[in-house]
Structures are given as C-alpha cells and as structure tokens.
Amino acid sequence: MAGKTVLEVSGLTLDFATRRGTLRALDGVSFSIARGEVLGVVGESGAGKSLTGTAIIGLVERPGRITGGEIRLNGQRIDNLPPKEMRAIRGRKIGMIFQDPLTSLNPVFRIGDQLIETLQEHLPLSKSEARQRAIELLTEVGIPAPEKRIDGYPHEFSGGMRQRVVIALALAAGPDLIVADEPTTALDVSVQAQIITLLKRLCRTRGTSVMLITHDMGVIAETADRVAVMYAGRIVEIGPVAEVIRHPRHPYARGLMGAIPALDTRVKRLTQISGSMPRLDAIPKGCAFQPRCMIAIPRCATDRPELVQAGASRAACWLAGLEAEVTA
Amino acid sequence: MSEPILEISNLRRLFDVSKPWLERVITREPRQLLTAVDEVSFSINKGETFALVGESGSGKSTVAKMVVGLLQPSGGTVRFAGVPEGERPRPGMVQMIFQDPYASLNPRWRVADIIAEPMIVTGARADAASRANRVAELLTLVGLSPRDGDKYPHQFSGGQRQRIAIARALSSEPEFIVCDEPTSALDVSVQAQILNLMRELQERLGLTTLFISHNLAVVRHMAHRIGVMYLGRLVEVQESDALFLAPKHPYTRLLIDAVPNLAEIGRDRVPVQGEVPSPINPPAGCTFHPRCPVAMPICSRERPVFREDAACHALTPQASAAE
Numbered sequence: 001m002a003g004k005t006v007l008e009v010s011g012l013t014l015d016f017a018t019r020r021g022t023l024r025a026l027d028g029v030s031f032s033i034a035r036g037e038v039l040g041v042v043g044e045s046g047a048g049k050s051l052t053g054t055a056i057i058g059l060v061e062r063p064g065r066i067t068g069g070e071i072r073l074n075g076q077r078i079d080n081l082p083p084k085e086m087r088a089i090r091g092r093k094i095g096m097i098f099q100d101p102l103t104s105l106n107p108v109f110r111i112g113d114q115l116i117e118t119l120q121e122h123l124p125l126s127k128s129e130a131r132q133r134a135i136e137l138l139t140e141v142g143i144p145a146p147e148k149r150i151d152g153y154p155h156e157f158s159g160g161m162r163q164r165v166v167i168a169l170a171l172a173a174g175p176d177l178i179v180a181d182e183p184t185t186a187l188d189v190s191v192q193a194q195i196i197t198l199l200k201r202l203c204r205t206r207g208t209s210v211m212l213i214t215h216d217m218g219v220i221a222e223t224a225d226r227v228a229v230m231y232a233g234r235i236v237e238i239g240p241v242a243e244v245i246r247h248p249r250h251p252y253a254r255g256l257m258g259a260i261p262a263l264d265t266r267v268k269r270l271t272q273i274s275g276s277m278p279r280l281d282a283i284p285k286g287c288a289f290q291p292r293c294m295i296a297i298p299r300c301a302t303d304r305p306e307l308v309q310a311g312a313s314r315a316a317c318w319l320a321g322l323e324a325e326v327t328a
Numbered sequence: 329m330s331e332p333i334l335e336i337s338n339l340r341r342l343f344d345v346s347k348p349w350l351e352r353v354i355t356r357e358p359r360q361l362l363t364a365v366d367e368v369s370f371s372i373n374k375g376e377t378f379a380l381v382g383e384s385g386s387g388k389s390t391v392a393k394m395v396v397g398l399l400q401p402s403g404g405t406v407r408f409a410g411v412p413e414g415e416r417p418r419p420g421m422v423q424m425i426f427q428d429p430y431a432s433l434n435p436r437w438r439v440a441d442i443i444a445e446p447m448i449v450t451g452a453r454a455d456a457a458s459r460a461n462r463v464a465e466l467l468t469l470v471g472l473s474p475r476d477g478d479k480y481p482h483q484f485s486g487g488q489r490q491r492i493a494i495a496r497a498l499s500s501e502p503e504f505i506v507c508d509e510p511t512s513a514l515d516v517s518v519q520a521q522i523l524n525l526m527r528e529l530q531e532r533l534g535l536t537t538l539f540i541s542h543n544l545a546v547v548r549h550m551a552h553r554i555g556v557m558y559l560g561r562l563v564e565v566q567e568s569d570a571l572f573l574a575p576k577h578p579y580t581r582l583l584i585d586a587v588p589n590l591a592e593i594g595r596d597r598v599p600v601q602g603e604v605p606s607p608i609n610p611p612a613g614c615t616f617h618p619r620c621p622v623a624m625p626i627c628s629r630e631r632p633v634f635r636e637d638a639a640c641h642a643l644t645p646q647a648s649a650a651e
Contacts, residue, residue, distance in 0.1 A: 044515035160603050188383035189542070193586040193599035200596070215515065218588030222595050242593045259520035261549035263572060263589055269527075270520040270549065276485045277515075 006074060006176050006209045007033040007056065013068035014048075014055055014233075016280070023280040025051055025064065027233045030307075033177065038203065038210040040224030040241065042217055042256075044277055047230040049213045053179045055079070056211065057094055058086040074176065092122040095170030095208075097199075099182035101162035104169075105154040111165050112150035115172060122173035137168040141198060160191035164198065171202060178203065181213045196223055217260055221245055229253045232277055232288035239313025249315035252289045287317070295319060332371040333409045333504060333536050334395070340403035341365040341390050345608060362608050364390040366560040367404070369634070372504075372536055372553075374409075379539040379551035379568075381583070383604050386557040388540045392508045395538060396424045408504070420450035420500030427509035429489035433481040439492055440477030443467070446500035466495040471525060487518035491525065498529070508540045523549060544587050548572055556580045559607055559615040564638040576638040579616050614641065 014026035026048045033039045043049045054060050056071055058078065071079040073093060078086065090096070098104045106114060115134035119125055125133060131150070138146035141164040154162055163183065170178050183199065184192040200223055203210050212224055220227050221241060228238040229250065237250040248254040258271025275292045278284060284291055290300040299318055310320040346352060346359045365387040372378040380388040393399040395406055397416055408417045423446070426432040433442055443463045447453045453462060464474035470491040481489055490510060497505055510526070511519040527550060530537055541547050547554055548568060555565045556577065564577040575581045582600050589595075602619040605611060611618050617627035622642050632639045 044517060158603050188604060189544075189586040190383065190582060190600055191603050193588070193597065194601070196588070197597060197599050216588065217516075218590055221590050221593045222588045222597075245590055245593060256517060257590070259517045260590060261520075261523070261543075261545040262591070263545050263548060263584065263587055264591060266548060266569070269524050272520045272524055273517040274521070276487055276518055 004035055005032045006035050006037075007211070008072040008075075009052070009056070009069070010072075011069035012052065012055060012066065012071065012079075014051060014060065015065055015067045017063045017065070020281065024283070025233050025280060026055070028069065029230075029233075029235055030069075031228055031235060031238060033209045033211060035176070035209055036203070036207045037226065038200070038212055038224045040220035040227040041211060041213045041230060042215060042220055042227060043230035044215065046232075046277055046280070048233040049230050050181050052230070053181050053211060053213050056177075057090055057096055057179055058083075059090075088122075091118060091175070092173045093175050093177065095173070095175040095178040097163075097166050097170050097178060097180040097183045099185050101159065101166045101186070102154065104166050105162060107154050110151050110153055111157070115150075115165075115169060118169055118172045134168075134172075137172060138165070140171075140202065141165070141168045142194075143168075159187055160194060163187065163191075163195050167195075167199060167202070171206070171208070174206070175208065177209045177211065179211045179213070182215070183212070184219060185214065185216070192219070199223070217245070217256070229256065232283050233280070234288060234316065235307065236289065236317070237313055237315040238307065239311070239315075243312045247311060247313075249310040249313055249320040250289075250317045251293050251295055251319075253315070331374055331409065333374045334372040334538070335407045335409075336371065336391075336395070336404070337369045337407075338404035339365055339368045339391065339394060339401055339406065341387070341394060341399060342402045360608060363560050363610070364607065365394070365401075368557075368560075368562045369404075370555055370562065370565055372538060374536055375534050376553065377530060377537040377539055377551045379541060379547040379554045380557055381541060381544060381547050381554060382557035383542060383583075385559065385604055385607050387560040387607075388542075388557050389508055391557075392424070392506050392538060392540045396422050396506050398424075417504075418450075420446055420452065421502055422504045422506065423497040423500060423502040425490075425493050425497050425505065425507045425510045428513050429486055429493050430513070432493055433489055433496075435481055437480070438477065439467075439479055439481065439484075442481070442492065443477070443496045443499050446496060450500045452500060462499065463495075466499055469498070469529070470495045471521075485518070486514050487521055490514065490522050494522075494525065494529070498533070502535070504536050504538070506538045506540070509542070510539075511546060512541070512543070519546070526550070544584060556583065559604065559610050561615060561639065562634065563616065563640070566637050576643060577616075577640050578620050578622055578642070580638075582619070614639075 010030045012026055012029040016023040016025055029052055041049045055066055066079055070077055112134055116130040119130040119133055135146045135150055143149050143164055184195050224241045227241045227244045228235050231252050237253045248257050255271055255273040273292055286302050286304055287300045290296045305316045305318045307314040307316045341364045343362045343364055345362045382388045394401050411417045440463045443466055444459045447459050453459045463477055467474050467476055472491055511522050539550050551568050554568050554571050556563050558579050564580045575584055600619060613628045613630050614632050617623040624641060627641050632641045
C-alpha cells in the first residue's frame with residue numbers, strides 16, 4: 001500500500017475575494033495519497049472538504065483563487081497549469097464523481113455517446129472501439145444488458161444505476177486518481193452499500209487512488225484506508241482510519257465520533273459539541289476550534305497549532321502534541 | 329403509559345399521477361394512480377416516541393402529513409384519543425417540526441412573533457404580556473436566550489433555527505408532535521445537540537412523538553418503538569431494542585445491514601441487489617419479493633398479512649408449510 005505518492009498537496013491556501021475583504025476558505029492544507037489508497041475526507045458543511053476536491057481537479061470558480069501552496073500529481077505540479085493543459089489531465093489522470101448523478105450526466109445525450117466522447121477525448125480509439133470499450137465499462141460497473149442500455153438516456157436509469165454510469169465515466173480513461181465528492185449522499189442506504197462496494201472493488205483491482213469526500217463517517221469507516229478530518233478550512237487530524245475512529249486525538253474529532261448515534265448501542269445522551277463551526281469571516285485567531293473546545297488552554301487562543309504526531313495519527317492540537325511528548 | 333393517544337387504521341393515500349387529460353385521450357392511456365400509503369395501521373401510546381423508517385418513496389412522510397391533517401386520507405382513519413370519530417383534534421393539540429429550518433420559518437417575522445403565533449391562533453394566551461413571558465420561557469427551554477426573540481431567522485444557524493421551530497411547536501402546548509426528518513438538514517455535531525434536546529424535552533414534558541427518519545441510527549437513538557415501511561406498506565413494528573437485535577422482516581434485516589457502521593472498519597460486504605421499485609407499478613404480492621433473499625412462490629402471488637409484528641410469508645407457519 002505504501003507505494004509511490006500519486007497526489008501531494010502541500011500548504012494549499014484558497015481565498016475568496018469579497019467586498020468585505022478576503023475570506024480564507026482553505027488554510028495550509030497538506031496531505032498526500034499513495035497509489036491504490038483511499039483517503040477519506042470528512043468534515044461538516046463549510047469545513048472546506050469539497051473545495052479541496054475542486055482545487056485538485058482545477059475547477060475553483062471565481063472569486064475563489066488558490067493563493068498559496070502546491071498540488072502535485074505524480075510529481076508534476078498541476079495547480080498552475082493553463083486551462084487547456086489542465087483539461088487534458090482532468091478525465092485522463094483524475095476522474096470525478098459528484099453527489100448528484102443527474103447533474104453530472106447530460107440529459108439530452110445517450111449515455112453511450114457520453115462515454116464514447118470521454119474515451120475518444122483521452123484515448124486514441126476509433127468510434128467502434130470506443131463503443132466496445134464503453135460496453136465493457138458498463139458491464140464492469142454492473143449495468144445489466146449493457147449492449148441495450150448503452151443507447152438509453154440518463155432519465156431512463158434509476159438513481160443507483162446513474163451513479164454507476166458516472167463511475168464508468170470517471171474510470172473510462174484509466175485515471176490514477178478519482179475525486180469522489182459525496183458519491184452516495186443522494187442515494188438510499190441499500191443502494192449506497194452497492195455503490196460503495198463497487199467503488200472499492202474497482203479501485204482495488206485497478207490500483208486507482210481515491211479521495212473520498214463525505215460527511216458520513218460510516219461510509220469512511222467501510223471504505224477508506226486513511227482519513228483526514230477538516231474543520232474551518234484546515235486539516236485538524238489525519239491518520240489510519242481505525243486509529244482516527246477508535247482513538248481520535250483532536251478534541252473536535254473526538255466530539256464528532258461521539259456525536260454519531262450508533263446502531264448497536266443506545267446511549268442516554270450523545271456527546272455534544274456546543275456552538276457551531278465559525279463563519280469564514282469570523283475564524284478565531286489561534287486554534288479555530290478553541291471557542292468550542294472543552295479542554296482549551298490559554299495558548300490555544302493565541303497560537304495556531306500545526307499537525308504533530310500523536311500516536312499513529314497526526315493532530316493539530318497543542319494538547320495532542322504534549323500527550324505524544326509525554327508518552328514518548 | 330399504555331393508553332393509546334393515536335390510532336391509525338387501514339390508512340391509505342392515493343395520488344393521481346396521470347398525464348394531462350388531452351394527452352391521455354390522444355395516447356389512450358388510462359388514469360394512473362400511485363398508492364403512496366397502503367393499508368397502514370399502528371397506534372402510539374401516551375408518552376411514547378414512535379418512529380417510522382424507510383427509504384425514499386416508502387410513504388413515511390405521507391403518513392406524517394395525514395396525521396397532522398395536511399393531507400386527507402383516501403381511506404382508513406386517523407383517530408386521536410378523546411376526539412370524536414371523523415373530527416380533527418383541537419387546534420394546537422398536534423404540532424409538526426419540519427426537516428428544513430430554512431424553509432419552515434417565515435424570514436420576515438421576528439422569532440418572538442413566530443413562536444407566539446400558535447398561541448394567538450389557538451387563543452391560549454390572549455394578552456400580549458403573558459404571551460411574551462411564555463415566549464421567553466420557551467426560548468430558554470430550547471437553549472436560546474430570551475433576547476433572541478427580537479432577531480430574525482436569518483441571524484441564526486441551522487441548529488438554532490431548528491431550536492426555534494421546536495419552541496414554536498411547543499408553544500401551543502401540544503399533546504402530540506410529528507417530526508419529519510428533523511435533523512436531516514443538520515451537520516452531525518449539531519444533530520447531536522438537537523437530538524439531545526428533543527429527548528430531554530420529550531422526557532420532561534411527557535410528549536408523545538411520531539418521528540419520521542430515513543436514518544436508522546437516529547431512530548434507534550430516539551424511538552421506543554419503530555415501524556419499518558417499504559413502498560407504502562408497513563412491514564414490521566417492534567420495540568426499538570428488539571428490532572435491532574432480532575429483526576424479523578427480511579427488509580428490516582437488509583436495511584440494518586446496509587447502514588455503514590463505525591464499528592466495522594474496512595468491512596467487505598455482499599450488498600443486496602436491486603433498488604426500490606417504482607410505486608406506480610409495485611410488484612404483485614409482497615412488494616419486497618423481487619429483492620428478498622428468502623422469497624417463496626407464494627410471495628409473488630399473495631400479499632402477506634400483518635400478523636403480530638411483521639408482514640411476511642416466511643414468518644407465517646401455514647404459508648411456509650404449504651410451499
């Protein structure tokens with residue numbers, strides 16, 4: 001698993017210029033994804049998880065702008081590429097899966113034509129070869145009777161089947177990395193289980209890396225190898241999935257795990273984190289989580305903690321660092 | 329404890345989903361009716377939280393709307409204890425909390441007016457001073473400050489708005505509250521705050537609640553008894569603990585098994601195939617039989633009868649023996 005690094009993000013900073021000044025939506029986000037690895041990215045709305053994904057595929061819209069840091073794919077810097085070159089990478093090297101399959105498929109084209117277009121854009125295939133390849137892809141993602149269904153329109157497919165088509169599209173050109181932004185959120189649980197299983201199986205057999213963005217910790221637990229927890233535009237904890245779920249080091253991650261109602265046990269009260277995530281124009285100095293933190297120390301209000309080793313994970317908390325030093 | 333406050337029997341609701349008249353005449357298509365709720369019966373006892381779970385299109389929200397009277401049933405009855413048959417309960421006795429706190433609060437009204445409105449409608453508190461007192465009390469009860477009454481909804485976060493919606497629901501002193509996906513629009517940490525608050529209030533005020541959700545874990549946390557719906561029908565009703573320990577209906581088992589679980593890291597599973605069919609043309613017999621792992625020939629012919637706590641042929645000894 002610890003093969004070569006496919007994606008390397010370092011110090012990624014993204015600002016939105018507004019009339020009321022600059023809002024910093026991502027603040028020094030750094031992580032990497034190895035070949036064949038699934039990195040889960042969790043966080044609540046506004047934490048910056050989708051924005052990180054958008055930045056990687058080069059689709060940040062104005063007034064948003066990457067103002068610092070680097071994104072490297074297979075060692076090549078991609079965050080400053082001209083749009084034309086980025087277009088060649090998007091789809092070919094990085095595949096995308098979005099939340100709502102209805103908006104990522106064009107409703108007026110047959111799904112076969114959409115697949116063939118993507119295949120021919122990136123690979124040197126003739127029309128009939130591309131069609132053959134498209135049928136193989138549909139078979140692979142579990143669409144029954146693909147020879148017939150390939151001429152169907154998106155509206156003729158159910159939600160789960162549509163998301164399968166989107167996965168086929170994302171995998172079409174054999175990318176190294178797939179950015180999946182809430183791929184199962186719009187689906188019912190039983191269909192969600194099918195899609196997760198499919199995505200896992202395909203990426204495992206092809207060795208594709210995945211950045212899985214979701215708010216659902218359960219989905220992460222089943223799918224990801226490592227997980228990054230985001231809060232207010234920063235990564236507050238990153239580590240192996242079992243470690244982050246069972247022994248979260250950052251107080252926010254700890255609160256988040258306790259806040260999720262479990263299926264197998266019934267507790268009297270869920271752990272609750274008081275307040276809510278700060279708005280972008282009111283992110284506190286120091287640690288952004290400090291006003292909601294139960295164990296904050298004076299230093300938290302003034303100095304911003306960086307990610308430090310804490311057990312097998314890394315956490316951005318002054319106390320997590322101390323704990324590690326003490327145990328070391 | 330065990331006296332029923334709400335009794336629902338053979339509740340049905342049809343929706344007309346036909347094409348426009350002219351198109352029907354030209355294409356010679358018949359009228360099309362969608363059965364959203366099909367012969368659903370259950371009762372809720374005083375002080376109890378009863379939950380309905382199911383996937384999209386199962387009819388759970390339609391049941392909720394019929395209970396509060398926002399939709400008329402096409403058949404069957406909704407009866408509240410102490411209310412004569414065929415009549416609706418007194419205004420304010422049944423209240424509802426909706427999913428989206430951004431849509432359910434009037435953006436042009438001050439919070440205090442939003443919360444006071446049910447008292448004015450029901451005439452519970454006639455003079456403005458006592459209403460203002462009660463509003464302050466309610467705001468404190470849901471964890472906001474009495475001063476927040478002067479603000480407008482847009483000044484609050486999603487979780488705080490849901491608190492306002494709860495305060496409004498409580499202001500008419502209801503006996504029965506219907507919550508339709510009250511935390512689905514909220515983030516987990518805020519969801520935990522609202523669920524804790526609702527459970528606390530439920531215990532303190534002895535409220536009876538019908539709780540609608542697609543999230544099994546939330547339902548498990550909140551409800552005493554749970555009803556599972558599939559394609560407009562109630563397939564199983566059990567005490568919360570029993571349902572999760574020993575689900576009887578194969579669909580309930582599927583549903584519980586499909587929920588990604590924090591405790592099972594990296595689990596590889598064999599997911600159930602197929603999706604919920606269209607409610608316009610539901611499968612014959614038991615609507616779940618095309619996806620059911622234990623389906624028998626009888627399942628595609630006859631509709632299973634709801635016996636004790638589930639509706640499934642595999643659970644009735646005669647049917648199993650006959651096959």
